[in-house]
Amino acid sequence: MTARLTLINRDYTRLWVGQAVSSIGDAVFSTTLVLWVATVLTKDKSWAPMAVSGVLLATGTAVLFVGPLAGVFVDRWDKLSTMLRTEVVRGALVALLAAVSFLPVSALPVGVWLALVYVTVLTLNASSQFFTPARFAVIADLVTGDADRARAAGIAQATSQTAWIVGPPLAAPLLFTAGLQWALLFNALSYAVSYVAIRSINTIPAAAAPAEPGGTKGATAHRSGLLREFAAGLRYFAHSRFLVTLVLIAVIGQFGIGTLSTLNVFFATENLHMSTHLFGYVGTAMGLGGIVGALCAGRVVQWFGARRTTWIGLLVSGALLVLYSRQTGFLGGIVLLCAFTVPLTMLNTAMAPLLLAAAPAEYRGRVIAVFYPVTQLASMLAAVLSGWLAGSVLRDVAGYVLGLRFGAIDTIFAVSGLIVVLSGVYAWAALPDRSGAETDGGPGAAGREEAGTAQHTVPDDEGLPRSSAAS
Structure with a gap:
């Protein structure tokens, strides 16, 4: 008997693989940044907690101010293409920060390092505001029926929880033995794996044309502001x-x-x-x-x-x-x-x-x-x-x-x-x-x-x- 290697269906499994790898990368990335800011960049500084809170503030700012408007564009655009472009943007951002992090900490003022971290976190989370609703819409097309959709949501939550159990313990050894840049490169690689997994999905049904509440579709929706x-x-x-x-x-x-x-x-x-x-x-x-x-x-x-x-x-x-x-x-x-x-x-x-x-x-x-x-x-x-x-x-x-x-x-x-x-x-x-x-x-x-x-x-x-x- 052949072992079942799919979750719900083949395309959802591919999407899940990308999410699993990316979630672990995100957990390592987030934990590493907080540790690095707190224990290296602002070590022994009285304002270190404020510096760390800036990372969380950048995340919340992206969710509150970018999220609501991002949904308009997601409804206009092709959902798979939106996810793929988002992964390219996020991977490139993390890779760029990783490249800069090869410099000694003393090469740049602390304020410049913090600005780089905050801008990267803000932009990553702003990009996520496009990725998340697009992924939600793709799952709606790939998975039908209440029970299977609940299973899909349960698998996603279990994966995320597992990532936050596995990821943080990996972050500290990576940071203190290999260095910040390698933890960042790990996350950049996770976005590349996610891109490949999403790219392999090829059975999304044709999406309905966007519509205004009165029922006008297609070109009218795109012409509207x-x-x-x-x-x-x-x-x-x-x-x-x-x-x-x-x-x-x-x-x-x-x-x-x-x-x-x-x-x-x-x-x-x-x-x-x-x-x-x-x-x-x-x-x-x-x-x-x-x-x-x-x-x-x-x-x-x-x-x-x-x-x-x-x-x-x-x-x-x-x-x-x-x-x-x-x-x-x-x-x-x-x-x-x-x-x-x-x-x-x-x-x-x-x-x-x-x-x-x-x-x-x-x-x-x-x-x-x-x-x-x-x-x-x-x-x-x-x-x-x-x-x-x-x-x-x-x-x-x-x-x-x-x-x-x-x-x-x-x-x-x-x-x-x-x-x-x-x-x-x-x-x-x-x-x-x-x-x-x-x-x-x-x-x-x-x-x-x-x-x-x-x-x-x-x-x-x-x-x-x-x-x-x-x-």
Whole structure:
């Protein structure tokens, strides 16, 4: 018997290979840059944390300011060609920075090195804003049916989680034994592998011509201005009750979960009494939970439907976050954090068929380019708000309620968990399952129903993006 070497189908497998290699390269690249800036370029400088935060700021700036407009161009252009050109641009940028990095650090002022790093990170992430919605649209063409689309999303999340388990441990040895330039060249090579994998895909169905809301297609869409098409995408999103509901669920969930990214290191060391050298196990636990959740998500969506998976995932993950906030020991905290990530990843995976069902082909780029920047902004606001609360308003909170001790950080986590539970209740009420068999209606059918009915409904069962973006 011949072993099965394909995931869902042959062309999706090729796309996945490119993503897997590129994701590991990105994980190595991101970790290496942060380490290099913190331990080499700004070593012993009091402003080193600010220099590192500049890398994260460059990433967020690209998502918030380039992402929404990028969707207009993605909807205009051929999706595969967009992905290929993006990989060329990203590979060339990293290769250029690698070439410069062969110079001694002392050859250029620190400010020039930082400017090179920030511009490279900003441009790489700006390019990613074109790549991501184009890849989303290509997957919609390559994979049909709710269960297979959920499987594809689960495989993608498991791959990304694995990359962030494998990549960072490779980064430090590469940086401190081989040098920054070799870590950068590794990432440049990963983009080349991704290019070859994408280039081998040859069975994409002919894409529908872009259309304006009134049904005008083809040349008219191309003649219309950038702002007009962007506004048309915003109008479509705003007039779709289903899409608005999805983004509200995601935003509420991000406000509940985003606190972990800012405060978990303090919770682990203060509440769980974990030594700092063990903190790496927190990331490992979440990574393992993410992999389990992603690999199981396709089957769960097949059993329960994506809508039901979404609200159940929110309820369970919120409850587990509340339980996590009450932990006082290392083992219990790690186990609950791993368990918390499983349903979280499942509902993230359920979001893919929901979005694919709600977005017709001519609007996919703009729908994704609106959805993810909004949720990214919610995550950033949650991180800032939780840090401000823990450091000021709730800094001196301490006491007992019903025999349970509450401090600042565990209180914030408990409230965050309750917010996630409330978002699950809202999802249960706003995304009700309709009677009858579930459908595997494709995005085109969903788009026709979405645009052609007053209720803005979509096929039956088709969540929430990851709390941290990788790749």
